[in-house]
Amino acid sequence: MGLSDGSTQAPKFELVMEKVPHSPSRMCLRHTDMDLEADVIKCFMYGISPLMTTNLFIKDLKFGKVSVRVYQPKTPSAGPRRGVVYLHGGVGLFGSISKKACRYIASRSDSVVVCVGYRLAPKHPYPTQFWDCLTATERFMTTAEEYGVDPTRIIICGDSSGGTLTAAVCQTLVNRRDLPKVRAQIMFYPFLQGLDFNLPSYQQNGSVPFLLKERSVTLGMQYLNKDVSLVKDVLDGCHVPEDLKQKFRKWLSPDNIPMEFKIRGYKPHASASYSEELHILAKPAFETIFSPLLAEDAIICQLPETFILTCEYDVVRDDGLLYKKRLEDNGVPVTWYHVEDGFHGALLLIDFGYLSFPCAKRAMSNVIKFIKSL
Numbered sequence: 001m002g003l004s005d006g007s008t009q010a011p012k013f014e015l016v017m018e019k020v021p022h023s024p025s026r027m028c029l030r031h032t033d034m035d036l037e038a039d040v041i042k043c044f045m046y047g048i049s050p051l052m053t054t055n056l057f058i059k060d061l062k063f064g065k066v067s068v069r070v071y072q073p074k075t076p077s078a079g080p081r082r083g084v085v086y087l088h089g090g091v092g093l094f095g096s097i098s099k100k101a102c103r104y105i106a107s108r109s110d111s112v113v114v115c116v117g118y119r120l121a122p123k124h125p126y127p128t129q130f131w132d133c134l135t136a137t138e139r140f141m142t143t144a145e146e147y148g149v150d151p152t153r154i155i156i157c158g159d160s161s162g163g164t165l166t167a168a169v170c171q172t173l174v175n176r177r178d179l180p181k182v183r184a185q186i187m188f189y190p191f192l193q194g195l196d197f198n199l200p201s202y203q204q205n206g207s208v209p210f211l212l213k214e215r216s217v218t219l220g221m222q223y224l225n226k227d228v229s230l231v232k233d234v235l236d237g238c239h240v241p242e243d244l245k246q247k248f249r250k251w252l253s254p255d256n257i258p259m260e261f262k263i264r265g266y267k268p269h270a271s272a273s274y275s276e277e278l279h280i281l282a283k284p285a286f287e288t289i290f291s292p293l294l295a296e297d298a299i300i301c302q303l304p305e306t307f308i309l310t311c312e313y314d315v316v317r318d319d320g321l322l323y324k325k326r327l328e329d330n331g332v333p334v335t336w337y338h339v340e341d342g343f344h345g346a347l348l349l350i351d352f353g354y355l356s357f358p359c360a361k362r363a364m365s366n367v368i369k370f371i372k373s374l
Helices: 036-047 100-109 128-147 161-173 200-204 213-223 228-235 242-252 276-281 317-329 358-372
Strands: 002-004 056-063 066-073 081-087 112-117 149-159 184-188 305-313 334-343
Touching (some): 081 128, 100 358, 128 149, 200 317, 213 228, 334 358
Parallel strands (some): 149 184
Antiparallel strands (some): 056 066, 066 112
16 A cells, blocks of 8 residues: 655745753764764754643553653553554664654554663663663563553554664564464664665765765774774775676666665666675674564564555655565565655654644654554
């Protein structure tokens, strides 16, 4: 199922005064060793605290070593609610459980939302982030009834690299028989593969804020604790041997991307010289918890109903398109919403009044509609 808002209007900025609880960080207000673009991303994720919420109970808890924030509607419910496990973005390096999107989803869909505050790299090296998300999800699934949630209606949701984690957690859980089945997965502009950075969307949107092409790879290598001086070689694909290019071509080929997404200046990328040393260094990028798009069909075919949101002006747009095709080819129901005037990170300011982007409001209304249908 595909949806598109058909809008080409530029995003509008508005300003709103808000009462705010303590923000976990003010990284946007001070200089760091990262460039301005990364600081802007952090500003959007940390520097603007959300409105106080009066219609939700909000509680900070610990699921083992993992911090979580539970957003629970105050209004009585006739029966058990849906549950949403929310995995925030930030490339495993930044982000927090203070997510306006969680408040929005809980309020608008009448669901209990658990935002996972997984531990961040580099203090907690990869793949700690994945294991924290899996631990928190398992804990919530086994205790769902304590929060008034139907354990058979739990959704896993994430934005950006949180979409990566969402896909990885769902893939890991497909063969678990000691837990309820995940009801659905929702991914907002997910990063899903670390092999090909010359897909049409990377070529077309490499200089589009908030996620530049080179910055996306640089942040990914920092997340994996790898030498960022090798970014250019990774961008050229020097880390991928020919046998793996052939193996994954059926899933990663630009031929799998609809023609309408190639008309904005795409040119096939010439093969780069392979470096065995770089391949060994970059091996974590081939793991399915970092590149869920590379999972085998035997896993993909067992995945739950899926909602994928893509944005036209986003370097990782094609990751979402390729995963959509893989899911559909394996018989998994997919609802796809494409934001024609959208960009990576558009949902960060959802429901921030005059600071909200109209495209984000349209997108989230479709997300809420999907959740309510489950």
